Amino acid sequence: MAPKTPPVLGPRALGRATLDRQLLLRRDPGNRMTAEAAVEHLIGLQAQNVRPPYHALAARLHGFRPQELSGLMESCAVARMVTMRSTIHTHSAGDCLTLRPFAQPGGPERELRMFAKRLDGIDPDLLAAVGRELLEERPRPVGELRAALLERWPDADPLALTTAVRCMLPLVQTTPRGLWGRSGQVTLTTAEKWFGRPVGPAPGPEAVVRRYLAAFGPASVKDMQTWSGLTRLKGAFERLRPELVTFQDDKGVELFDLPEAPRPDPDTPAPPRLLPEFDNLLLSHGDRSRFVPHAFKDRTWKGNQAHCVLLVDGRVAGIWRTEERKGSGGRTTVRDGEAGGAVTLTVQGFVRLTAAERVAVTEEAERLLGIVAPGADHDVRFGEFTD
Numbered sequence: 001m002a003p004k005t006p007p008v009l010g011p012r013a014l015g016r017a018t019l020d021r022q023l024l025l026r027r028d029p030g031n032r033m034t035a036e037a038a039v040e041h042l043i044g045l046q047a048q049n050v051r052p053p054y055h056a057l058a059a060r061l062h063g064f065r066p067q068e069l070s071g072l073m074e075s076c077a078v079a080r081m082v083t084m085r086s087t088i089h090t091h092s093a094g095d096c097l098t099l100r101p102f103a104q105p106g107g108p109e110r111e112l113r114m115f116a117k118r119l120d121g122i123d124p125d126l127l128a129a130v131g132r133e134l135l136e137e138r139p140r141p142v143g144e145l146r147a148a149l150l151e152r153w154p155d156a157d158p159l160a161l162t163t164a165v166r167c168m169l170p171l172v173q174t175t176p177r178g179l180w181g182r183s184g185q186v187t188l189t190t191a192e193k194w195f196g197r198p199v200g201p202a203p204g205p206e207a208v209v210r211r212y213l214a215a216f217g218p219a220s221v222k223d224m225q226t227w228s229g230l231t232r233l234k235g236a237f238e239r240l241r242p243e244l245v246t247f248q249d250d251k252g253v254e255l256f257d258l259p260e261a262p263r264p265d266p267d268t269p270a271p272p273r274l275l276p277e278f279d280n281l282l283l284s285h286g287d288r289s290r291f292v293p294h295a296f297k298d299r300t301w302k303g304n305q306a307h308c309v310l311l312v313d314g315r316v317a318g319i320w321r322t323e324e325r326k327g328s329g330g331r332t333t334v335r336d337g338e339a340g341g342a343v344t345l346t347v348q349g350f351v352r353l354t355a356a357e358r359v360a361v362t363e364e365a366e367r368l369l370g371i372v373a374p375g376a377d378h379d380v381r382f383g384e385f386t387d
Contacts, residue, residue, distance in 0.1 A: 006246045009218060009255065012266040014290040015314045020262045021215050022281050023060035024273050024311070033061060035068045036092060039078055042215050044089035044099070045280065047080050050183045051372075052276035053090040055308070058371045059273050066180035066372060073175050076195055080173040082166070085229035085283075090178070093195050100170045100191070101202035103228060118160035122153060124168065131165035132190060139174040139187040170199050205236035210258065216284045218247055218257035227284035249287070270314035272361045274345075274368050277306040282316070292316045296350050310347055312357055318349040320365070322372075342377035345369055349382065358382065 009017070019025035023038065035057055039045060042060075045053040054066045069090075072078045081096045083089050083103045091099060119127070127149075134140060134148050142162055149161040170191040176184040192198055212224050221234045237244075237256055247255040257263070275281060282291060282300070292300070296316050300307050307319035325342045345365045353361065362380050369378040 006248045006254065008250060009247045009263075010250045010266070011290045012314070013263070014218060014249065014255075016264045016266055016268050016270065017218055017257075017262065018216055018281070018290060019270055019314055020264055021217065024281065025264065025268065025270055025314075027060060027062055035061065035064060036072055036077055039069075039072075039090060040092045040095065042280065043211055044083060044091040044095060046276075046278040046283070047088045047090040047178065048278055050178055052278060053178075054180060054372065055274070055276035055368070056279055058368055059275055064371060070178075070180040073178055079191075079194060080178050081171070081191065084227060087278075088173070094200075096170075096172060096191050097195060097197065098200045098203055099208075101199065102205070102208055103230070104167075118157040119164060122156060122161075124164065127153075127161070127164060128168040132169055135165075135169070135171065135189045136193045139189040141185055141187050145188065205233060206240050209233070209236050209240055209256075213244075213256065213258050214261060216280075217261055218255040218263070219285060220249075220253050220255050220287070222253075222286035223284070226286040227280070251287070253287070270311070272357070272364045273311040274320055274364055275309045275311065277308050279309065282306075282309060299350060310349070310361065312351070312353065312361065317351050317353070318347055320345060320347045322346075322369075324376075341375075342379065343369060343373045344379040344381060346381045346383055348384075353382075 016025060022042065023033070033041070038057060038061055039053075042056075045056045047053050054069055057064050057069060058066075069078070073080075073090075076093060078090055078092050079096050080088055080090050081100065083091060083095075083099050086104075130149065130152055131145070134145060140148070145165065146158050146162045149165070150156065150158055153161060166188070171188045172191050172194045174187045174189055174194065176182050177186050208228070209224065212227060213219060216223070216227060221237050224237075225231055225233055240256070243259075244256045245259050247257065249255055282288060288297070291311070291314070293315060300309050300316060300319060308321060309316055310318040310320050312318075323344045323346065325344065345368070347361060347365065365380040366378060369376070369380075
């Protein structure tokens with residue numbers, strides 16, 4: 001008997017399923033999820049800049065206020081750290097202590113290969129030990145760390161020294177960096193020092209596969225490899241195959257999923273959502289067609305900088321930006337929700353929005369501004385349509 005062909009899930013069905021798991025189809029169903037639980041469920045939030053994690057949670061949670069995430073950072077319940085794809089994420093404390101070993105397998109030797117020639121004659125174990133001592137003595141900016149390392153190795157490549165330490169040690173960015181309204185320069189210490197407990201062993205790949213599917217599925221092996229920046233994950237999926245369900249996309253690619261995970265009807269309404277730059281929703285699949293129409297795949301980026309993205313009916317339909325208006329003397333009068341002043345949110349559509357869609361987008365924009373700039377006057381505008 002020929003093997004049964006898996007059911008096909010088209011881009012719309014895949015999009016609805018992932019939006020639901022990302023808390024974007026139905027915003028935090030039941031109003032029960034805290035910011036800390038959301039960060040954990042989403043396996044971290046992209047955080048190259050300060051504001052995106054706050055905007056990401058504002059799009060996903062009822063009743064969210066920036067002070068909630070900021071308080072979690074101050075209490076060391078969450079922190080900023082390099083993990084997946086070697087990029088900064090805001091993670092729960094537990095994920096900070098375990099995901100980095102998963103995301104960077106092979107230890108210091110693997111990370112140091114690219115610097116071997118530039119660190120000739122320097123014992124990497126000694127370099128790591130000196131770096132740890134310096135950063136656990138007190139959190140230090142990168143420049144201060146570099147100067148201290150050069151005192152020990154004056155003839156070494158300065159960039160190689162600091163980069164090697166950052167590769168070898170599990171480092172977090174300490175507060176006030178990342179706090180709402182009062183962020184500072186990047187200062188680093190070790191995860192062990194910041195959280196007061198040791199870095200745990202890396203979770204097994206099967207455990208991370210389950211978490212990835214719960215937040216981003218249904219998905220292919222290549223999708224998860226894109227999200228994690230790792231390769232050779234097929235074996236983990238194969239070991240899990242007996243407890244997973246399988247589908248295929250409209251191109252015939254095999255997709256895996258958790259049996260109990262939500263897969264809403266493709267016609268389920270998807271309200272407009274305003275996502276920050278680098279939101280993981282748009283960076284965590286090898287095939288992004290479930291969210292990004294082919295015609296727009298290069299329009300959400302400029303160089304290596306991502307734009308903030310507008311979703312309409314579950315797909316990219318434009319970009320957006322905010323602008324804080326100046327007061328007398330050119331001084332900025334609105335910053336992360338300070339009282340007074342004004343802030344304008346401008347939407348640049350890639351498609352012609354219907355009257356009803358413009359109303360819904362305006363309501364979503366007003367909602368976001370009410371969260372991130374509650375004391376300011378708000379203005380929502382639509383730029384000239386560009387096809």
